[in-house]
Amino acid sequence: MTRPVGIILAGGQATRMGGGDKGRLPLGDGTLLTHVIDRLAPQVGAMALNANGDPTRFMDTGLPVLSDSIEGFAGPLAGVLTGLDWAAEIGATHVISAAADTPFFPRDLVDRLMIAAQRDGVDIALAATLDPQRGAMRQPTFGLWPVGLRDDLREALEGGLRKVVLWTDKHGAAVASFPPTPFDPFFNVNTPDDLAHAQTLLETAP
Template sequence: MFRIGAVILAGGQARRMGGGDKTLLTLGDQPMLAAVIKVLDVPAVAISANGDPARFARFGLPVLPDGMFAGEGPLAGVLAGLNWAASVGMTALLTVPGDTPFLPEGLAKRLVPAPRCAASGGRRHHLVSLWPVACRKHLSQILSVPGRRDVASFAALIGMRYIDFPVRSPDPFANVNTPDDLAQARSILGGLYNTPPGID
């Protein structure tokens, strides 16, 4: 039986957005991060981010820094999440980027059993994955020595499997990386809110 926790990866530097925490930018009347939290169907959720954790205090969730692996990219956030998940008795960890506001509901259940990753339209979304907590020692060893740091390579090492999600609009795995992406996401969200009942 899988006991699943989730970590939202919110540690990117948002260079294409002009810096700052893009997960705290608003979509409608709420931060983008709130939209991500809302769809997570697991009992325990944390945020992976460096810097002052107080900026996320409104969400009431643990904030996990990268610690000794700060600067090593998203795998450092995955490891921080795996270590946290182990500490709260979870056996699997769902990771999702904090800039994907249209994630599908029921994501964790769709990805069981771990290791399993979402794919759509011929693309693999390696940061939308269910990781076995047991892989954390292997990941720590990899980050402790010079070498590749890309998520896809580590996924291959642990035998990641892939499940295809249907392509739809809005793209459930679209990232908000630029001001244009943000404007488009806000436009999509406004359209969803303004759709008459019974039409989708």
């Protein structure tokens, strides 16, 4: 498998944060989005941002800004499809997706997802938090996706599918589990309290 390319999913409506681009919220010396970019960039061959609306508002990132391939707000799978269409254009075979509001995801995310897919002999792999009580809790916005399934995904979305795991289960997705380090590495910011907590984690966590 060649090195995957990355798509950062920034198409959410951020209603619990008052709307706008959640990734632009400040965190430390940067923003949620800059932390995500810094973590993903060393792990992928190329990178793009999935966001709807005026793309010029992200010009400072230096990334291609891609709007959803499917009309209407179709959720994270629409962003994955957008990434797959872009990957096909540039000759990539796989895409890694990451959420723009999850600033502490693992720095070995891509390698672990690729290993999980190869281990199980499948094309899709999802990240999961390894919870001591509940087991592996899947994180469907962090995954490895093959370009070869983009038409299948497009058909599913056009048919009304919105729940990520319904589609991934159909294709027997592998799971790469990550333990707390010491907190959930897929902790994401949905509310002002979450943002304050993220700042505390940035300042105090190892």
